[in-house]
Amino acid sequence: MRIAVMGAGSIGCHLGGHLAGQGDVEVTLIGRPAAMAVVAEQGLTLTSGRREPLHVSPGALTVAADASAAAGADVVLVTVKSDGTRAAARELAPHLAPGTVVVSFQNGLHNAAVLREELPRQTVLTGMVPYNVLQTEPGRFHQGTGGALMLDDDVLGAPLVAALAASGLRVQARADMREVQYAKLLMNLNNAVNALSGVPLRAQLGDRSYRSCLALCQREALTAFHAEGIRPAQLGAVKPALMPPLLRLPDAVFTRAAKAMLAIDATARSSMWEDLQRGRLTEVDSLQGEIVALAGRHGLTAPANARLAALVHEAEQAPAGTARAWSGPDLLAALRAHG
Numbered sequence: 075m076r077i078a079v080m081g082a083g084s085i086g087c088h089l090g091g092h093l094a095g096q097g098d099v100e101v102t103l104i105g106r107p108a109a110m111a112v113v114a115e116q117g118l119t120l121t122s123g124r125r126e127p128l129h130v131s132p133g134a135l136t137v138a139a140d141a142s143a144a145a146g147a148d149v150v151l152v153t154v155k156s157d158g159t160r161a162a163a164r165e166l167a168p169h170l171a172p173g174t175v176v177v178s179f180q181n182g183l184h185n186a187a188v189l190r191e192e193l194p195r196q197t198v199l200t201g202m203v204p205y206n207v208l209q210t211e212p213g214r215f216h217q218g219t220g221g222a223l224m225l226d227d228d229v230l231g232a233p234l235v236a237a238l239a240a241s242g243l244r245v246q247a248r249a250d251m252r253e254v255q256y257a258k259l260l261m262n263l264n265n266a267v268n269a270l271s272g273v274p275l276r277a278q279l280g281d282r283s284y285r286s287c288l289a290l291c292q293r294e295a296l297t298a299f300h301a302e303g304i305r306p307a308q309l310g311a312v313k314p315a316l317m318p319p320l321l322r323l324p325d326a327v328f329t330r331a332a333k334a335m336l337a338i339d340a341t342a343r344s345s346m347w348e349d350l351q352r353g354r355l356t357e358v359d360s361l362q363g364e365i366v367a368l369a370g371r372h373g374l375t376a377p378a379n380a381r382l383a384a385l386v387h388e389a390e391q392a393p394a395g396t397a398r399a400w401s402g403p404d405l406l407a408a409l410r411a412h413g
């Protein structure tokens with residue numbers, strides 16, 4: 075099986091690196107020239123608190139900076155940020171054979187639909203990555219949280235599911251990926267809180283004020299989902315509707331009640347934090363922005379989500395790594411002032 079990864083950053087290198095060398099799998103990473111030069115020279119080092127470190131030698135995969143390298147692929151994993159999906163699909167389009175399986179392993183709700191619009195002769199599937207991967211140094215990627223990858227339960231995706239499982243990654247084929255995506259969106263509402271907090275996920279989720287910010291966002295989201303008739307999947311031990319009250323519990327009670335949620339490496343941070351650190355635009359319009367838009371369609375408002383999106387856009391204007399680090403009480407006050 076020939077697998078091309080379009081957008082070889084944190085998730086793309088993590089998935090492509092694990093798949094490289096599995097049985098008869100051949101992997102081509104397509105990414106930015108500087109990043110691909112590092113992989114061509116040093117290979118990849120993939121770490122996790124859950125498995126032995128994996129070093130992928132440069133010869134174990136092919137690297138490229140141009141979408142034409144996807145020609146001949148059986149499967150293409152799309153791992154660009156949401157605002158790069160349409161451009162990536164247009165670059166891929168001339169090179170993919172009809173029937174090629176294209177899988178979006180991105181956050182947000184509409185990436186698979188955008189891919190289908192641009193790649194009508196290919197089969198587009200939806201995937202989901204539940205855990206965090208951070209580039210700690212060029213060519214080194216660390217998985218900081220746990221969980222199983224999810225993918226449409228489709229016969230055309232089955233070889234990929236098998237290859238991911240053989241590589242040691244946990245993976246589930248699911249018939250309810252739409253509901254999974256809405257559940258992931260609920261989780262991703264924390265990306266903005268984490269990015270603005272400036273502290274790692276574990277410390278941020280251990281702080282009631284930050285958790286209350288997330289609870290405000292999730293409550294607005296659940297109301298909008300209800301109005302739209304969407305029941306998000308339950309991905310962990312807690313039903314989505316019970317998340318906001320759980321998050322608002324005092325620290326000592328929350329720490330005991332939500333042990334699994336806090337089983338996170340001490341250094342793990344959200345991908346949005348990494349974007350601000352590197353001076354990149356974020357995906358906040360595909361996360362908080364979705365809730366604001368969905369609420370609006372039903373005559374509702376989502377003021378906490380709208381305010382967080384505005385604060386993230388302000389932070390995007392600051393030079394890389396210099397955005398204000400908000401304390402929990404200040405951030406909560408800023409959101410409540412607009413509630």
Ligand SMILES: NC(=O)C1=CN([C@@H]2O[C@H](COP(=O)(O)OP(=O)(O)OC[C@H]3O[C@@H](n4cnc5c(N)ncnc54)[C@H](OP(=O)(O)O)[C@@H]3O)[C@@H](O)[C@H]2O)C=CC1
Pocket residue numbers: 080081082083084085086104105106109139153154155156158161162165179180181182203204205206207208344345354357
């Ligand atoms: N990182 C994480 O922990 C998680 C991320 N996700 C989701 O996965 C998706 C990918 O995220 P992540 O891996 O963090 O993102 P990254 O920014 O680390 O990786 C994407 C890479 O693709 C490059 N790229 C973009 N467009 C092209 C193109 N047309 N051709 C070649 N390279 C391109 C980007 O370069 P440039 O920056 O120059 O555009 C970047 O290097 C997102 O939707 C994210 O929300 C989901 C779960 C966890």
Ligand SMILES: CC(C)(CO)C(=O)C(=O)O
Pocket residue numbers: 181203204205206207219261262265343344345346
């Ligand atoms: C894993 C999670 C939910 C939080 O880190 C994420 O999706 C991200 O960082 O984008």
